[in-house]
Amino acid sequence: MTKFLNVERLGNVAVVRMNSPETHNALTTESQINEIVDLCAEVKADKSIRAMVLTGTGKAFCAGGNIKDMQKRQGIFAGSPYDLRDVYRNGIQKIPLCLYELDIPVIAAVNGHAIGAGLDLACMCDIRIASNNAKFAESFVKLGIVPGDGGAWLLPRIVGIPKASLMAFTGETIGAEQALSWGLVEQVCAPDELDAEALGLAQRIAENPGHALRLCKRLLREGQHMRLDSLLELSAAYQSLAHHTQDHQEAVDSFVEKRKPNFLDK
Structure with a gap:
């Protein structure tokens, strides 16, 4: 089975790429969630890693949950309300607890759409930079659900309550320049410059003790x-x-x- 994460070590920096471009890097399976949790444990144990870059392969950063699985109530969306509660608590909610709390600085290089859980995943990182074709949406309400992975805690701390409320209540998409003006991202660059900009920032951070x-x-x-x-x-x-x-x-x-x-x- 193809791994969801590709990890490359460049000096004191770990570069992590979500690698499921055919699903727009959607977080769809328990194994994908466990890969992220396991990666955080490995990075935390390796004291020689001083910074990490998280990005996506293909046209998306992360499209969030798989809507076809939601429609069919299968995979991580199967079961009774009680089952689903435990699936969230013992599944995707482990990601903010390990990624957000990771000891080292983490940079999200948002290469494309960051939608729903994908936006929240970017918000779990310390710093976000984006390509100028990136899109962002706290889109759960459009599907009749709520941010189940910590977005209601993360997003207001980055953009403030009014803007987070606007994004969560409308579910609408904003572009990279608006995300920059709102403080959701710290930098916008051309798509072919994103990797170099993210890595350069990570390396400047990693030069420190x-x-x-x-x-x-x-x-x-x-x-x-x-x-x-x-x-x-x-x-x-x-x-x-x-x-x-x-x-x-x-x-x-x-x-x-x-x-x-x-x-x-x-």
Whole structure:
């Protein structure tokens, strides 16, 4: 069986491509979900990886759920309401819990349509850049359903409640330039430049010490639901750890000595 994910290692960067162009990279099966969950576990265990790029093969980033499976109530959409509840909880909802919480920075390179769960998948990443032909939609309401994979939590934190409400209540599609103006993506480029732009950004991130990237990402995540005083306490604890790493000393030494640092993730 063909794997859903193609993973390429480029130095300290992992480039991950969803590879089901015939279905527009729809998230349709339990095995696809498990591939993403397993990948996150592998990346989390490999301390030499400092950044990850997630993109799609073909004309779409990810088209979300398979509508034909929904129509036939088969695959991950089969069963009673109680069965479906557990399918969501034990299936696709594992993706935001592992991808959003992944220790390293993740860049979504949105090469085409990011629809429904595909948009939410992009929102699970830390930074989104898009080709100028990309399209975005929180389209669940068009199918008479709701964001079942965390989109109602993720999207408002990126574009704000009013714009997230507009997208969720209408289910309408917006283009790359509108996504840029709304802050949904940070950059728009030509399709043939997207891979290079995403990889270049990931490599600039990965030039920094791995431990500092991981601690910084955790602070940003925790800061979304902590009080300031609690976050300051956590920041002090993380900072004390960072000050006692070899890479911190190397960063300071190389700055003073005006040379390129050599970080060892220690």
